[in-house]
Amino acid sequence: MTPPLHLSLAGQAVEALRELVLSGEIPVGERVNEVELAQRLGISRGPLREAIRHLASEGLLVLVPHRGARVPVADADEVRALFELRTALECAAAQLAAQRRTAADVTALHEVVAESRRSLRAGARFPHRLDLAFHRTLLAAARSPQIAEQVRLVQQRVVLLRTTLDEDPSHQHASMDDHDRLVEAVEAGDGGLAAEAMRLHLARVCAQMLAAVTARG
Amino acid sequence: MTPPLHLSLAGQAVEALRELVLSGEIPVGERVNEVELAQRLGISRGPLREAIRHLASEGLLVLVPHRGARVPVADADEVRALFELRTALECAAAQLAAQRRTAADVTALHEVVAESRRSLRAGARFPHRLDLAFHRTLLAAARSPQIAEQVRLVQQRVVLLRTTLDEDPSHQHASMDDHDRLVEAVEAGDGGLAAEAMRLHLARVCAQMLAAVTARG
DNA sequence: GTGTTGTTGACTGTCGACAGTTGACAGCTT
DNA sequence: AAGCTGTCAACTGTCGACAGTCAACAACAC
Known part of the structure; x- marks a missing residue:
């Protein structure tokens, strides 16, 4: 659970989060809570933050300072x-x-x-x-x-x-x-x-x- | 030093690092040391890591697991x-x-x-x-x-x-x-x-x- | 002398905790 | 009653420390 067997926790978190977003399991417009999601994925906030930022750079999440990340709504x-x-x-x-x-x-x-x-x-x-x-x-x-x-x-x-x-x-x-x-x-x-x-x-x-x-x- | 006045430390770090890379101050092929660079920018490793990952997503750095980041060489x-x-x-x-x-x-x-x-x-x-x-x-x-x-x-x-x-x-x-x-x-x-x-x-x-x-x- | 193996050092990956900010609610004023 | 202000809780941003991993170096066998 702790040592990076083959893929880092952050890397796993990226794929897990990507699936959560693309499958619609995280509703559009919904805010993502870092601590809650970190517990859900069984990791710390550090790797999760990396994953969130990565997905944001791909356009799957939008970042609002001090307010976390949201799944973007289609305009x-x-x-x-x-x-x-x-x-x-x-x-x-x-x-x-x-x-x-x-x-x-x-x-x-x-x-x-x-x-x-x-x-x-x-x-x-x-x-x-x-x-x-x-x-x-x-x-x-x-x-x-x-x-x-x-x-x-x-x-x-x-x-x-x-x-x-x-x-x-x-x-x-x-x-x-x-x-x-x-x-x-x-x-x-x-x-x-x-x-x-x-x-x-x-x-x-x-x-x-x-x-x-x-x-x- | 601690409170985010207007732009987060990570955001400042992104711009500072971008300038360092684009200006060639960090030579091509050179490995980036997290602790050293963090001290140089006067921040902790956390925000710096975010900045490194961000620049990597832009293609200005390449990430090698357990070996840090390097400025990519032109092939x-x-x-x-x-x-x-x-x-x-x-x-x-x-x-x-x-x-x-x-x-x-x-x-x-x-x-x-x-x-x-x-x-x-x-x-x-x-x-x-x-x-x-x-x-x-x-x-x-x-x-x-x-x-x-x-x-x-x-x-x-x-x-x-x-x-x-x-x-x-x-x-x-x-x-x-x-x-x-x-x-x-x-x-x-x-x-x-x-x-x-x-x-x-x-x-x-x-x-x-x-x-x-x-x-x- | 060359190839192999054990050791050591430095660095990344990860974690838990603290400080600062934001938004909301309650209470007060007009 | 409506608007404003002060307080509070929740969350993010940041930090320092620990554990695991990789690469280089040295010692040894052949």
Whole structure:
């Protein structure tokens, strides 16, 4: 419990807290109490503070001096700004992926898309898991570690938005088709087309989320 | 010494450490000693650790478990990866700037360019300060806070590279011309042209840095 | 002389406690 | 009754100390 076996307590706390936030177990807008949470995780306040600051640097928490940390609430303007960033990153990634993809990359993309279609046909639901898998597979083909890392952080924030939003099944088919066009462009090695397909895809997802945000508040 | 007057000790430590790293006062590759640095800044290890972790999350330090933090050394691959990220962000910013720029934005850009030309003619030197100012002015015109923040972080890492690199005056005139073309595209409101101009500009800067890196270290 | 192993030192990771600040509640004034 | 002021509790920010770990050095075997 005390000696860092393989991962430091702070590192474990980061992952534990990340899961708590992303799963929605800590409600949006809720303040985080350091002592209480530290006891809950069975560690001291020191490592927990490190974890909180780390998650804050990733945008999963907002820090208020002397008032602790809160899970940020989604604002329409913030959604727009976040998707502008995501679009910049993922369009570039799509372009690079189209230029650098290997046969293995294309195969992996086809597999993810196929599994998504199966899942959508069977359970009438398009799991976020497979959507994330698709974007990550595409990212892997881009072979740009720095962009990949930033995209991971942004996608994480989008996941945080999703936990508070309802989903419209009609959009899932549209996203599916977007993914198809994306794979096609990447397979053809057309960077410009891939970037444009990604731009349209993200514009659609952004519009969906904006609608959900304005509807809920 | 003890009460947080307006900014917490950790916050002050972040800025102090950032300056120490960016100014090169802490040599590249040098390990940071927590106790020694804490005494030097007149604070305890707690806030200093927070500052170190924060700077690490910004990429200005790398953390090695049980071995503390080091100022990262520039690798050719890392330079390429970093500029891929920077290109993705700043091209998007240039495109948005071209679409959203106001008359005031264009005036500000012209002023920065004019001052740069004066400085270059007079002192035969193109200060990094004005280069940064140009990119920040362009960024302000894009009106995307999320992208702006990420660009700021990336540029900071580039500055860190610059502190260890020599400069070739011949490239400064080229950069100057790049800026001119950029302003022209933004003023015309041509997003695609602005993005392409930025891509070329950054490709040139990246090549310059790669040459310096491979020559030196 | 080279490779291996035991020891030592310095440093990080972690903890518990204290001080300062913030927000809220109660009491007083008008 | 409404507004203001003083007090109080809870929480964060900070500190110093302890324990565990890693790397370098020295002694030894081969």
